[in-house]
Amino acid sequence: MLRFTLLKDYYTVSKSALILLFSAAFLIPTDRIFSQDQSTQKGTLKDLTLFDIKIDHIISEMSFEEKITMLHGNGLFSSSGITRLGIPEMKYSDGPFGIREEMEKNSWNSMKLTTDSATFFPTGSALAATWNTDLAYLLGTALGEEAKTRGKDILLGPAVNITRIPTGGRTFEYLSEDPLLNARLAVGYIKGVQDRGVAACVKHFALNNQETNRGRINVIVDERTMREIYLPAFEAAVKEANVFAVMAAYNKIGGSWCSENEYLLNQILKKEWGFKGLVVSDWGGTHSSVKAAIGGLDVEMGTSKAAFLGQSLLDSVKAGIVPIEVINDKVKRILRVRFSVEPVSESQPGGIVSTPEHGEIAYQIASQSIVLLKNMDHLLPVDLNKVRSIAVIGDNATHKLALGGFGAGVKTRYEITPLEGLKNKTGDKASIKYAQGYKPSFSQNRQSGGRRMPNNQIDSTLLKEAVELAKNSDIAIIFAGTNREFETESSDRSDLKLPFGQDALIHAVAAANPKTIVVLVAAAPLDLNNAQNASSAMLMSWFNGSEGGNALADVLLGNVNPSGKLPFTFPVALNDSPAFSLGTFPGDNNADYKEGSLVGYRWFDTKKIKPLFSFGFGLSYTDFSYKGAKTDKLKYNSDENIQISVVLKNTGKRKGDEVVQLYVRRLNSKVEWPDKELKGFSRVSLNPGESKKITMTLPISQLRYWDAKIHDWRLENGTIQLMIGSSSSDIRVVKSIDI
Numbered sequence: 001m002l003r004f005t006l007l008k009d010y011y012t013v014s015k016s017a018l019i020l021l022f023s024a025a026f027l028i029p030t031d032r033i034f035s036q037d038q039s040t041q042k043g044t045l046k047d048l049t050l051f052d053i054k055i056d057h058i059i060s061e062m063s064f065e066e067k068i069t070m071l072h073g074n075g076l077f078s079s080s081g082i083t084r085l086g087i088p089e090m091k092y093s094d095g096p097f098g099i100r101e102e103m104e105k106n107s108w109n110s111m112k113l114t115t116d117s118a119t120f121f122p123t124g125s126a127l128a129a130t131w132n133t134d135l136a137y138l139l140g141t142a143l144g145e146e147a148k149t150r151g152k153d154i155l156l157g158p159a160v161n162i163t164r165i166p167t168g169g170r171t172f173e174y175l176s177e178d179p180l181l182n183a184r185l186a187v188g189y190i191k192g193v194q195d196r197g198v199a200a201c202v203k204h205f206a207l208n209n210q211e212t213n214r215g216r217i218n219v220i221v222d223e224r225t226m227r228e229i230y231l232p233a234f235e236a237a238v239k240e241a242n243v244f245a246v247m248a249a250y251n252k253i254g255g256s257w258c259s260e261n262e263y264l265l266n267q268i269l270k271k272e273w274g275f276k277g278l279v280v281s282d283w284g285g286t287h288s289s290v291k292a293a294i295g296g297l298d299v300e301m302g303t304s305k306a307a308f309l310g311q312s313l314l315d316s317v318k319a320g321i322v323p324i325e326v327i328n329d330k331v332k333r334i335l336r337v338r339f340s341v342e343p344v345s346e347s348q349p350g351g352i353v354s355t356p357e358h359g360e361i362a363y364q365i366a367s368q369s370i371v372l373l374k375n376m377d378h379l380l381p382v383d384l385n386k387v388r389s390i391a392v393i394g395d396n397a398t399h400k401l402a403l404g405g406f407g408a409g410v411k412t413r414y415e416i417t418p419l420e421g422l423k424n425k426t427g428d429k430a431s432i433k434y435a436q437g438y439k440p441s442f443s444q445n446r447q448s449g450g451r452r453m454p455n456n457q458i459d460s461t462l463l464k465e466a467v468e469l470a471k472n473s474d475i476a477i478i479f480a481g482t483n484r485e486f487e488t489e490s491s492d493r494s495d496l497k498l499p500f501g502q503d504a505l506i507h508a509v510a511a512a513n514p515k516t517i518v519v520l521v522a523a524a525p526l527d528l529n530n531a532q533n534a535s536s537a538m539l540m541s542w543f544n545g546s547e548g549g550n551a552l553a554d555v556l557l558g559n560v561n562p563s564g565k566l567p568f569t570f571p572v573a574l575n576d577s578p579a580f581s582l583g584t585f586p587g588d589n590n591a592d593y594k595e596g597s598l599v600g601y602r603w604f605d606t607k608k609i610k611p612l613f614s615f616g617f618g619l620s621y622t623d624f625s626y627k628g629a630k631t632d633k634l635k636y637n638s639d640e641n642i643q644i645s646v647v648l649k650n651t652g653k654r655k656g657d658e659v660v661q662l663y664v665r666r667l668n669s670k671v672e673w674p675d676k677e678l679k680g681f682s683r684v685s686l687n688p689g690e691s692k693k694i695t696m697t698l699p700i701s702q703l704r705y706w707d708a709k710i711h712d713w714r715l716e717n718g719t720i721q722l723m724i725g726s727s728s729s730d731i732r733v734v735k736s737i738d739i
């Protein structure tokens, strides 16, 4: 038997030495530990079960008490190891867009350190607007490196819940309204994090699609919708990216809390998908001992002393109510993760935090995420040969976004605001003057559910100042939108309106200067009816990280051609969107997902409701033509892949990126389908006049639906239209094939 001291050694030797050590001990070929992935992303630590024999030995030597101590937090962001066996505690950190500042072990109070800064990366909806899976991977690697440097084992991200309602408070952290886009980005992100020796924790499993009543809401959803819309990103995280940890959501599904949901955790996640890692509760989201333990929860987090997976669970084990095998399985899962992440040795030099390389990744995401919504008379990009004075208006020109609101934030070493970015990039070529325009203030009273209500009365002095400045400048740029206090975890927005009286500001400034550009700094859909009517050009930027201001300035000035595409629909009116139209939001105890799979553009297209801006939409400073769509065959069998190609040409005068999108529509189907569904996408870079043949692969298996009758995926034969275009509502070429 291997001595336990070996475990201690494990944490002081390098990873390659460790691999050789264990390979030799168990005669495992080293190439099984790290294997090369087929996709564009690099090698990923694949086999969580590699150390199972050894782990079984360790478990057989552990007491009941020792096992139970591993199943809950010993602080708000750590869970116990076993000192006797040299197993270190597990350290967790938020979150999706940067490593959170250090808090006291048992409270949410900041430790007020000067050594816990990190890069503030663009948040989820910004990443999704890039439609760039390679950037998702790079983001993951950077987050992994920073987490490692800060001594973390598990990074609490990515957050992949579907944007079901446009007012969702966490839309900024989540990705998109489409399961495929979410899945592809999640896979890249997770591989990146885990390639750097840190476990990713995909969250919140599952159907946590609203903040209102999230701690008590019971989601009612049909299984087909759940499988086709809400689970694919999690399924891909497990099956393709081999994610090490999954966080159970706060809500209930079908009457059972997600943290004790036998069907979700044991049947689907662990059995069907073969998940070998650990399931952790959301913070404070555990509700029972026996039910949670048997239902599939492995670690209870969010309370510094165990409320459920501690003494009361130990008593239940001793009383024979919970079989010891159930506990052993949990410890095994925790140890698998423990062994598969690379612990930071005391002697290891820190320092891979906020590096220029990470700043560059943040910049790349930000610059590829910005969406050009409108560009009348080619007002953008700003031509510094002609424009001598720029009025910069709006609180968001100077508002920082790394912190604020409830939940995860980043103590960033720096954050370039839009005004700083513009000044950096403009130099002395134009004079830039600033007026705040509006104050982002809130009323003292909170609405039910804790929601803060914005003061929507515009300050007349600020308004006058802004109008004067706009009048006396060649162009005006209004930096409008929301901020982190307004879009926040734990409450949803009450409507889509621009807060703080900004519509009045936009109207007045645009009346004073017809060359008014509106930049929305926000991370979710907004009511832009007024802004669109009033302004000549509009850009959607996001909560775009440490380099956000530089990226935005580069897009405004034409150093970068905008190429972001909306990751969700912007409705004309809130009531056009499914849950509001059907009156099922927020629900008191139940959220009934009556719209079924008609979420986002699936709803708008099927119901023929014209949105303000469609899913996948985004203009460019150049134009692209789509021609000559071809498939490799006309008829396919169930095990084949469709190869579809199209020739994309940059017909304009500037270099630019286009995100080519592939949607499918079923013709004469006996099964109900949305009007169209995204099934592939590809980001392509083209010089002026350049053409490229773009080929996309669509496995026929991706066209199956969940058949509730047979409780399995099923393929329907028939004719499928393959539609390629520049957004969900701008289809340029169509090909039909048969299955």
Ligand code: BGC
Residues within 6 Å of the ligand: 094, 095, 156, 203, 282, 283, 407, 408
């Ligand atoms: C959030 C999680 C987060 C956890 C720890 C919870 O309120 O829902 O996403 O990881 O807190 O901060």
